[in-house]
Amino acid sequence: MKAHDGIYLDGAWRPAAGRDVIEVVDPVDEQVIGRVPAGDAADVDAAVRAARAALPAWAATPPAERAARLTALRDVLAARKDEIAETVTAELGSPPAFSQAVHASVPIAVAGSYAELAATHSFEEKVGNSVVHHEPIGVVGAITPWNYPLHQIVAKVAPALAAGCTVVLKPAENTPLTAQLFAEAVHEAGVPAGVFNLVTGLGPVAGQALAEHPGVDLVSFTGSTAVGRRIAATAGAAVKKVALELGGKSANVILPSADLARAVNVGVANVMSNSGQTCSAWTRMLVPRERYDEAVGLAAAAAAKYGDRIGPVVSARQRERVRGYIEKGVAEGARLVAGGPEAPRERGWFVSPTVFADVTPDMTVAQEEIFGPVLCVIGYEDEEDALRIANGTVYGLAGAVWAADEAEAVAFARRMDTGQVDINGGRFNPLAPFGGYKQSGVGRELGAHGLAEYLQTKSFQF
DSSP, rough: OOSEEEEETTEEEEEOOOOOOOEETTTOOOEEEEEEEOOHHHHHHHHHHHOEEEHHHHHHHOOOHHHHHHHHHHHHHHHHHHHHHHHHHHHOOOOHHHIIIIIIIHHHHHHHHHHHHHHOOOSSEEEEEEEEEEOOOOOEEEEESSSSHHHHHHHHHHHHHHHEEEEEEEOOTTEEEEEEEHHHHHTHHHHHHTTTEEEEOIIIIIIIHHHOOOOEEEEEEEEEHHHHHHHHHHHHHOEEEEEOOOOOOOEEEEOOTSSHHEEEHHHHHHHHGGGOOOOOOOOOOEGGGHHHHHHHHHHHHHHHTTTTTTTTSSSSHHHHHHHHHHHHHHHHEEEEEOOOOSSSSSSSSOOOOEEEEEETTHHHHHHHHOOSSSSEEESSSSSHHHHHTTTTTSSOOEEEEEOHHHHHHHHHHHHHHSSSOSSSOOOEEEEEEEEEEEETTTTTSSSSHHHTEEEEEEEEOO
């Protein structure tokens, strides 16, 4: 693991115009592990200019050749899988096993899926007396978060490259070393100069400059709903397309017929995964009122097993944010049955796995995204009450439904206002569209639907 002291611009590492640096800190021991440039508006401008200059040739490159570069990228990422996992563990604090199984492995699969799509997708179709042609939207400004640093990069960059777009990436300032490693992989894979560019920097400086730049045709952002609103407003003023994957407060609905023990245990594991720093986490567990006490007991026991198994949250600021929500939950009358706001260790940005009982749907902890290892258990009277609670937030990103009969679970899921629902613990599918309803975002990522975000359409009439 090493830190470059420049930005990746037009196929090479070059000095940044910005003179400030960002210190990368290990969340486990709070030690500085690297320093990267804090790129500024001039760096963003240079990167966008490089991307725009490279656009005509890359857009004209046959899809089969774009697929070959993506296949090479997948292979480089696979060859460097151990290094990826070590880097994510160092700057995010993710446990090594989770870094290997998720942070390093999932992006490899996603890159491979877009290599295949680039080779097989039909970029033209016949509609009556017209030929409908799909072409790259242009230069993409990709702004990615820290919670899944490589996956979020690949989920934006791979479909953009498959579509024939060029990219400027501004990664999260907490996890820039993973982004630099990705830039190395792009270079090793033989992607032409200027097609991919990387500017590390702060959101209010480099991120804002990228969102505002007139040379950017699409802004793809993953992060908080508050920042997403600002990006949408900025892009709207320029009539610029956005793809926004934002916050979530997903419901895990356990219907009366479900295997309660299994549903609760899987639900707790989902919330504790990645130290709760997952936008699609099932942070509200909805259980039948008649089995409420049993579910609370199961959830508390399951959470207790995660005390030494989850990593820290990403920063001191994030830890204080999460602890503040826990204190708010107690103040509003929720009952702690596991965890709490007290720091479980003297060093490192750790938060205790926390479970709240006696949560009402209107409480802050049941309405706002906490982004930490905090679960709210909420009772419901009947299925209509469960549906009202499940749909009763401004978010609609993900969710889960459990029932003995799969058809019963699907029938309930169809009425949920959310973009993705796991049925009885359904497995992650890198080809399925991911994205939200309501204030959870605009657009979709992954698979063919993710590719479509980076294409625009024209028709020829005959």
